[in-house]
Amino acid sequence: MPALTRQTSFSLSRSDFPDDFKFGTSTSAYQIEGSKFGGAGSSHWDTFATSPGNVVNFENGSIACDHYHKWQGDLDLMRDLGIDSYRFSSSWARVMPEGKGAVNAEGLDFYDRLVDGLLERNIEPHLTLYHWELPSALSDLGGWQNRDIADHFANYAEIMITRMGDRLESVATFNEPWCITWLSHYHGIHAPGLRDIRAATRASHHVLLSHAKAVAILRSMEQKNLGIVLNFEHTTPFDDQESSIEAARIAEGIYNRWFLGGLFKGAYPEDVVTYLEPYLPTGWQDDMAAINAPLDWLGINYYTRNLVVEKEPCEGCTLPNFTSEPGPLPKTEMNWEVYPQGLSTLLRWISETHTGALPLTVTENGMANDDHLIDGEVDDQERIAYLDMHFKAALEVIEDGVPLTGYFVWSFMDNFEWALGYDKRFGIIHVDFDTLERLPKASYHAFKAFLA
Numbered sequence: 001m002p003a004l005t006r007q008t009s010f011s012l013s014r015s016d017f018p019d020d021f022k023f024g025t026s027t028s029a030y031q032i033e034g035s036k037f038g039g040a041g042s043s044h045w046d047t048f049a050t051s052p053g054n055v056v057n058f059e060n061g062s063i064a065c066d067h068y069h070k071w072q073g074d075l076d077l078m079r080d081l082g083i084d085s086y087r088f089s090s091s092w093a094r095v096m097p098e099g100k101g102a103v104n105a106e107g108l109d110f111y112d113r114l115v116d117g118l119l120e121r122n123i124e125p126h127l128t129l130y131h132w133e134l135p136s137a138l139s140d141l142g143g144w145q146n147r148d149i150a151d152h153f154a155n156y157a158e159i160m161i162t163r164m165g166d167r168l169e170s171v172a173t174f175n176e177p178w179c180i181t182w183l184s185h186y187h188g189i190h191a192p193g194l195r196d197i198r199a200a201t202r203a204s205h206h207v208l209l210s211h212a213k214a215v216a217i218l219r220s221m222e223q224k225n226l227g228i229v230l231n232f233e234h235t236t237p238f239d240d241q242e243s244s245i246e247a248a249r250i251a252e253g254i255y256n257r258w259f260l261g262g263l264f265k266g267a268y269p270e271d272v273v274t275y276l277e278p279y280l281p282t283g284w285q286d287d288m289a290a291i292n293a294p295l296d297w298l299g300i301n302y303y304t305r306n307l308v309v310e311k312e313p314c315e316g317c318t319l320p321n322f323t324s325e326p327g328p329l330p331k332t333e334m335n336w337e338v339y340p341q342g343l344s345t346l347l348r349w350i351s352e353t354h355t356g357a358l359p360l361t362v363t364e365n366g367m368a369n370d371d372h373l374i375d376g377e378v379d380d381q382e383r384i385a386y387l388d389m390h391f392k393a394a395l396e397v398i399e400d401g402v403p404l405t406g407y408f409v410w411s412f413m414d415n416f417e418w419a420l421g422y423d424k425r426f427g428i429i430h431v432d433f434d435t436l437e438r439l440p441k442a443s444y445h446a447f448k449a450f451l452a
């Protein structure tokens with residue numbers, strides 16, 4: 001396999017981008033905060049992670065980076081880096097331990113202080129309301145499979161925005177509906193760990209319905225800059241066999257076109273509906289107009305491409321039995337192929353086919369690297385090279401007129417990488433998970449020079 005490239009600095013600088021283009025970093029609550037602190041309720045990630053076999057090394061997010069106590073130092077590191085904006089998420093279970101009803105004042109205060117702390121450091125706060133830790137009490141009621149969740153989610157959104165909406169630069173309802181639904185209810189890799197097409201299909205509709213109900217309430221509160229974050233993979237057939245072509249079309253349809261279609265066309269893609277219709281909740285068509293309500297921006301998370309083949313023909317299976325084959329290019333520690341042209345192709349395609357003039361933001365991009373702390377330094381030059389290639393891909397589409405307005409690097413610091421625990425390091429800041437000490441990596445310093 002070809003080696004990853006390494007470089008000590010960026011070949012671009014922020015002055016190559018439009019003046020109003022914003023650079024930032026991203027994190028999420030469960031991955032950094034420490035779910036056992038501050039009176040948070042149990043979430044389905046707490047129980048999923050502590051059930052043996054779900055996460056490597058039996059790790060979980062109960063302490064994570066202890067950002068819950070160390071947030072001020074973390075914000076200082078952001079200020080010193082020179083970013084314009086920070087994308088973080090709030091934990092529903094921290095704010096509402098049972099998912100509905102009583103509010104945990106300490107949890108709400110935490111996010112309120114965080115927002116003020118960002119503004120004091122001249123960093124724009126970008127909130128995501130759901131980045132995966134569903135309160136267990138709602139999971140007990142069927143979680144995303146139960147339509148009632150939409151009202152509970154909208155209520156939680158209203159509570160958050162009532163308290164801090166006046167100081168937020170933007171609000172995203174959800175992070176990555178594909179992961180919330182397919183990765184978690186069909187592939188069984190994330191909480192709640194199901195492998196059931198009916199569960200996944202219904203969840204995918206209820207996540208969008210929840211989005212719609214939250215957007216309706218936040219609009220009535222005149223909250224600005226409402227959006228959602230979707231993840232995309234550049235998905236094509238691995239070879240030219242008929243079966244690979246069909247498998248790739250459906251894999252791509254579910255991953256890239258399903259949520260986009262619902263949100264921006266008010267219709268799920270016909271070719272995918274053909275497969276999934278039997279599992280959609282009764283009356284789903286009646287929700288589509290609400291799901292199609294206008295948004296102010298779309299967030300795009302991009303990491304890699306996906307080369308699809310049919311594993312083996314499966315008599316009686318609902319969907320083609322698709323799987324991915326590794327491509328020829330260098331891979332990150334996630335075994336994800338580095339494919340920056342996928343980012344430019346997708347950004348062009350999304351704006352041409354679905355979003356038109358709507359502002360787009362890259363809300364996550366980055367890599368897990370085989371980082372080593374040697375003599376007090378982490379020389380992660382591969383990460384600098386990876387980000388540089390993707391910054392170039394972004395600049396290219398801006399020059400072509402795609403309305404791309406910002407770019408958040410995933411991630412601000414090493415954190416709990418879900419089912420892969422603490423082994424996969426995505427941060428531009430190294431975290432020692434024994435001492436919880438933070439150490440900026442070479443990529444942090446290079447990004448700082450880029451931003452200066």
Ligand code: FCB
Nearest residue numbers: 028175176410417418426
């Ligand atoms: C995305 C998630 C984020 C992180 C990165 C590597 O799918 O949104 O939490 O796990 O992948």
